[in-house]
Amino acid sequence: MITYSRQSINNTDINAVNKVLKSKFLTQGPEQIKFEKNLSKITHSKYVATFNSATSALHISCMALGVKKGDQVWTCTNSFVASANCALYCQAKVDLVDINLHDFNISTEHLESKLIQAKKKNKLPKVLIPIHFGGMPPDLKKIYSLKKKYKFKIIEDASHAVGARYFGSRVGDNKFSDITVFSFHPVKIITTAEGGAALTNNKKIFEKLSMLCTHGITRDKNKFFNKKKEKWYYEHQLLGYNYRLNDIQSALGISQIKKLNKWTKIRNKIAARYIKAFKHLPIDYQIQKKGIISSYHLFVILIKKNKKKITRDKLYNYLKKKKIFCNVHYIPIHRQPFYKKLGFKEKNFKNAETYYKNCLSIPIYPDLKSYEQKKVINEIIKCFKN
Numbered sequence: 001m002i003t004y005s006r007q008s009i010n011n012t013d014i015n016a017v018n019k020v021l022k023s024k025f026l027t028q029g030p031e032q033i034k035f036e037k038n039l040s041k042i043t044h045s046k047y048v049a050t051f052n053s054a055t056s057a058l059h060i061s062c063m064a065l066g067v068k069k070g071d072q073v074w075t076c077t078n079s080f081v082a083s084a085n086c087a088l089y090c091q092a093k094v095d096l097v098d099i100n101l102h103d104f105n106i107s108t109e110h111l112e113s114k115l116i117q118a119k120k121k122n123k124l125p126k127v128l129i130p131i132h133f134g135g136m137p138p139d140l141k142k143i144y145s146l147k148k149k150y151k152f153k154i155i156e157d158a159s160h161a162v163g164a165r166y167f168g169s170r171v172g173d174n175k176f177s178d179i180t181v182f183s184f185h186p187v188k189i190i191t192t193a194e195g196g197a198a199l200t201n202n203k204k205i206f207e208k209l210s211m212l213c214t215h216g217i218t219r220d221k222n223k224f225f226n227k228k229k230e231k232w233y234y235e236h237q238l239l240g241y242n243y244r245l246n247d248i249q250s251a252l253g254i255s256q257i258k259k260l261n262k263w264t265k266i267r268n269k270i271a272a273r274y275i276k277a278f279k280h281l282p283i284d285y286q287i288q289k290k291g292i293i294s295s296y297h298l299f300v301i302l303i304k305k306n307k308k309k310i311t312r313d314k315l316y317n318y319l320k321k322k323k324i325f326c327n328v329h330y331i332p333i334h335r336q337p338f339y340k341k342l343g344f345k346e347k348n349f350k351n352a353e354t355y356y357k358n359c360l361s362i363p364i365y366p367d368l369k370s371y372e373q374k375k376v377i378n379e380i381i382k383c384f385k386n
């Protein structure tokens with residue numbers, strides 16, 4: 001069985017986790033601090049707060065940027081629902097932006113025209129959450145220029161993009177944003193089983209992220225409202241959550257980070273082989289611009305109209321029979337019954353609709369053997385030839 005994605009765990013990872021299980025700290029100990037330091041080192045971000053998922057990191061990031069009831073938070077419709085749900089957790093209003101069909105990321109044209117309309121109605125977003133879809137950074141330079149003009153904050157949802165690069169900048173360095181969020185779910189680039197992180201260069205934002213992740217409690221005597229001197233004293237100042245990543249998970253993360261560069265190269269090689277092999281097929285894929293290195297969490301093919309009338313569903317079912325399990329990323333958020341109830345209409349997301357009907361995520365992960373990739377390629381070619 002070949003799946004679209006899966007984790008890669010070896011004995012080094014297992015030994016790292018075992019070591020923690022035999023140690024004094026299982027929850028918040030030295031491994032969590034080290035994992036945060038290592039994430040900071042590889043991304044060049046000043047501050048890192050780890051979380052028990054990207055979903056919780058997104059929630060707390062919205063809170064740390066002051067998102068509250070009635071605020072507008074915008075994100076891209078081609079994403080997992082967590083990118084939008086985080087705003088609803090804060091009782092904000094969500095609006096969605098269409099994608100472009102070059103890299104399947106947020107359409108900056110659609111974004112700009114929505115911003116022009118929103119300004120007229122005095123309904124500009126407080127926060128925009130662009131996605132690094134499949135590991136491919138969106139047009140951050142244009143998004144950043146719009147941020148300056150329309151004065152919104154940015155949370156990059158880089159759940160897919162640990163290890164990606166953008167014109168000399170490392171995804172996570174927040175050159176174009178206030179906060180960047182990563183996911184360490186097993187199908188992603190590196191894993192801690194469940195896990196996430198929020199990265200920022202702003203000390204105040206970081207302090208909020210850390211406090212809200214752990215109940216809204218501080219143990220820093222310089223921040224106490226009551227000037228207590230007792231060593232055991234702590235203070236609950238904000239309504240936060242228990243969203244912490246533990247030391248067992250962090251040890252796995254530390255071990256996984258060591259393989260990040262190697263894995264990014266492997267993923268890019270796998271992608272290059274697909275692109276070469278499908279040259280003559282009616283298939284589009286994400287275009288990687290010069291200066292960008294995708295982490296290729298996903299390799300998505302977009303099936304164009306073709307003489308053989310091969311559709312996405314036909315290809316999906318054909319590959320499934322051959323024990324190749326692909327997936328669809330994503331059912332656009334505006335199509336989910338929960339969001340439809342909020343009033344979103346398919347006709348407002350023309351590109352995402354075209355994309356959704358024709359997209360398929362085919363296998364890509366570091367342990368994908370070359371004979372397995374050949375099988376995937378051969379079966380796809382066969383399906384189009386039959």
Ligand SMILES: Cc1ncc(COP(=O)(O)O)c(C=O)c1O
Nearest residue numbers: 053054055080082159183184185
């Ligand atoms: C773009 C995006 N954002 C957020 C999430 C949520 O990640 P997690 O499972 O770590 O909460 C996912 C998960 O698939 C995702 O794809």
